[in-house]
Amino acid sequence: MAPLLEVSDLRIQFQTDDGLVRAVDGLSFTLERGRTLGIVGESGSGKSVTSMGIMGLHQGTKARITGYIRLDGEDLVSASPARVRELRGSKMSMIFQDPLSSLHPYYTVGAQIMEAYRVHNKVSKQAARNHAVDLLGRVGIPTPESRLDDYPHQFSGGMRQRVMIAMALSCDPELLIADEPTTALDVTVQAQILDLISTLQSEFGSAVIIITHDLGVVAELSDDILVMYAGRIAEYGAAADIFGRPDHPYTWGLLASMPRLDRARETRLVPIPGTPPSLIRVPPGCPFHPRCRYTELVGGHRCQTDVPPLREAVTPGHAAACHLTADQRARQWADLSADKLPGEVQADEAAGEPEAREPV
Amino acid sequence: MIYFIIRRLILTVFLLLLVSMITFAIFFLVPRLAGQTAYQLAAQYVGRNPIPSEIKAVEIKLGLNAPLYLQYGRYIKGIVAGIHYNNGTDISYCPFPCFGYSFRNQQPVWPQLISDAPVTLSIAIGASVLWLIGGVSIGVLSALRRGSIFDRFSMGVALAGVSLPVFFTGLIALELFSYKWPIFPNVHYVGITTNPLLWARNLVLPWITLAFLYAALYARLTRAGMLETMGEDYIRTARAKGLPERTVVLKHGLRAALTPIVTIFGLDLGLLLGGAILTETTYSFPGLGQFTILAIQNQDLPEIMGVVMIASFFIVVANMIVDILYAVVDPRVRF
């Protein structure tokens, strides 16, 4: 069975007054029906630009898109804008980060959901209304019949996001893209929304792309994970592989710099030095090399000159773009993870002694 | 929502009373504070070369010796219910709403206002429709084609429109379209009931002159509002739903951008209804604007007061309508 989504050497560039912004620089991945792909990256990684590109939302802007985006075999890059618009909202839909600013303040929630439905389906107003009530109920909004006529500002943050989800699912899409869906929400509400997405995914049978900077969120939902850096893939693989045996210095850096609730408290976090690169002046060679601790281990300054190809190392389906050899990477990761003892260290904390503060 | 409206109505009434008090104070209190006696004040009401007995008669008739609050009370009563003027020898009745008698021709002010008002209304309302439609469309197109030749050209013309005074553009228009090329010869006011076609034909030039100025302003405002609205997140959502671009621009973008425009429109129209002075003077149309100019030139106090009250009324009511309209359009304001 052909994959639902196939992205091939996608490049998205913007010409600005300061120069050419290479927002996405050679992205390739596939997504099977019903699976969840998590795209992880920080600001400037190109993750949002990618999702907007899949949805065709760069049309009419100064973006230059090359490559293929095949949705169910149909290439969206070369398709006519009218065709892409047909698919937008019906076969593929998207939810955004801030539900308050993403919903129109002047129209009721019901009107907005019905609009989403009726633009792709020729149904009567009443039928659309019934459908909207049904959707609101399925996303967990109590008394949906009456809440249909309320305005977005009359809902709480979590409820608003549920409304957005209802709107996105109104046409039963095969692909749902969630761009930072819980970043603006409280942590208990975030848990509810992530649960909801997971449940609805099984109910509707959609494939999901979840875009986030939060490794916890991505672990929660994803089958596969794509780690993006400076518009390129740093690492790609099944969630278990990415977290169990991460294979790229950037991923190591991300994992090491996060304080985690499920591990013992670090005395000191290990940040990634430097800052994410400008997409106009992307560093030559490996874009991560200015911040990488391991460039010395690669001979001949290759990190500064050659772009590392995305290669599978040990596990099929798990690839990383790094000049270090698979052995080198395995050894580095083993060293890094030896300091952490998942779970076991809780015994120390059970004594209830606050840890002595080590001078740094 | 209903409380909102009631609150606004009460505020409006208070405001109108306040305006009447201030106007009254300017015309009747300030001269007294400056040292004028009732007699001297009455002298103004009589006209040129008054004789003392006439002045005395007017003084009694208008009750200028009474305490000020009584005078004010009479004035308000006149507006609200009509009033009798008793000068000792004969009694005349000035019906509701009474704004007094003009110095110039001893006629009640109100009927004159009534006869001049339709002219101003014709000019103002006609022009307003033109400038709203024209200005907003150009603004929307400019915003959508930002940076294009169309955009730069229209904004350039808009800058000219905003900068050129009405009497300048009016005179140019008259020169070109009435004298040089007699497309609209002999521009003068014709009542709509007299001859609708001629009414409209003669109003075209005043409409265009006035609308040019305001359309320019509204084009710039709409453009700015649209640029801001089209960058909002809900536009991105609308597109993500697969809506046609036209719906996105009009139903989602323009709708949101239009709110401040509509409210400003209400204020502008309110102001204009009190007298499109420059336009009327340029074209010699006998509207409230001309009336005002003449009244000032003649120092005709009752006429001036009458016009001030009418103009204030329009402005205050327009403000109130605009406030309520805003709450109707933007649901966030209601709650």
Add this chain to the structure above:
Amino acid sequence: MTEQTQTPPAPETGRAAGTESDGDALLQVTDLVRHFPVTRGVVFRHKVGAVRAVDGINLSVARGRTLGLVGESGCGKTTTGRLLTRLDEPTSGQIVIDGHDVTHLRAGQMRPMRREIQMIFQDPYSSLNPRHTVGAIVGAPLRLQKVNVAGGVKRNVQELLELVGLNPEHYNRYPHEFSGGQRQRIGIARTLALRPKLIVADEPVSALDVSIQAQVINLLEDLQDELGLTYVVIAHDLSVVRHISDQVAVMYLGKIVEIADRDKLYFKPRHPYTVALLSAVPVPEPLSSPTGQRERRQRIRLEGDVPSPLLPPPACRFHTRCWKAQAICRTEEPPLRELIPGHQVACHFPENTPQVPEGSPESTPQPA
């Protein structure tokens, strides 16, 4: 409410857990309340209710230590931060900083106190004036307070820039020339300009990228060691708070529901809300791993939304969402009680507590 004289509060209530004696407390907050009145009326507006943003909290922070204040939207932590720095005035209660009662000081009286207490703001993009140079921004407190510093203001500012890890040569640059993390450092430099003793940090890293957050967290810790600073850190990110705090207070709808030493709170949270909060945080362990599966099994799902601070539920404010709520929870507000030394909870049926009353559900498993 106690005003000038400090009546010693009863032992079990009202006193925050501290690892040092209260004599060494740099910050002491007693029964702090902030209500925002809500008015209604056609012509004359009268007060119909109040948003009870902060509704009687007690805190004490010892010198050189860090208190973490966590909670979700509407819990009152941001308002508390503003009250502590006197950007807002409390409705009642008392705030004592280094022995000085600042509760109702007017602007002029507060000005000298501003050298003792400062704030780090959340958004590094909007908290720096884009029209001022970095040097002007960081030097502004010195100039405003007319501080005479050895070597002059410029020298001082450059030292501060170095202290926070920035290049002192960038004195004349503008904020937009810096990245988010660097801007936050500028903000921190500004905060430190007057060498305050107490710093309130309102979400200091939440607007930053993950890889930068660690840098700024380390910086804050280093500065605390170097300069002997005392922090109150307000955050919603529980893992960041655990890393940086010595003591943690959990707020819900204007009240502190639990306050304890950090390790005690995170290892054995006792208030059901804290338990739910901690279990809701998604951990970076995939679905397939045993840890990941255990996390999901133990996840507690709270129903519904946080109630509005306009109409908080009566008695225990959490009872509407609590899975073990009983009749007493709806009628009697549980006081903040010290169950074990260094750990206070406001609950009738706290979790992980030996004396579990009959009839209540088994306590939930401890988070990993």
